[in-house]
Amino acid sequence: MCRNIHELHNFEPSATDEEVRAAALQYVRKVSGTTKPSQANQEAFDRAVDEIAHATHHLLEALVTKAPPKDRETFAAQRRARAAKRYAAAS
Structure with missing residues (x-):
C-alpha cells in the first residue's frame, strides 16, 4: 500500500x-502513475478521485467492529517514530 494512504x-x-479525499487522491496518483495529470486526462482523474472517495465513505460507514476506537494521536506518534527510525537508518 502507498505509504501516504x-x-x-x-x-x-x-x-x-x-x-x-486525500486517500482517494493518493490511490489515483499511484494507480495512474502521475501526480499531475495532463489537461486531456484531468477530467478522468478528478472523476476517479470523486468516485473512490464516495466508495470509501460507503465502505467506512458499512464496516463493523467490536474493537474500541483507536486514538489518532497515538497512531500519529507511532507513524512519526517509524519514519524517524527509517530515515535515520538511511543516513
Whole structure:
C-alpha cells in the first residue's frame, strides 16, 4: 500500500471528508502513475478521485467492529517514530 494512504477505519474522531479525499487522491496518483495529470486526462482523474472517495465513505460507514476506537494521536506518534527510525537508518 502507498505509504501516504493511512488507515481510516475505527478512529475517534471519525475520518473527515478531507482525509477520505486525500486517500482517494493518493490511490489515483499511484494507480495512474502521475501526480499531475495532463489537461486531456484531468477530467478522468478528478472523476476517479470523486468516485473512490464516495466508495470509501460507503465502505467506512458499512464496516463493523467490536474493537474500541483507536486514538489518532497515538497512531500519529507511532507513524512519526517509524519514519524517524527509517530515515535515520538511511543516513
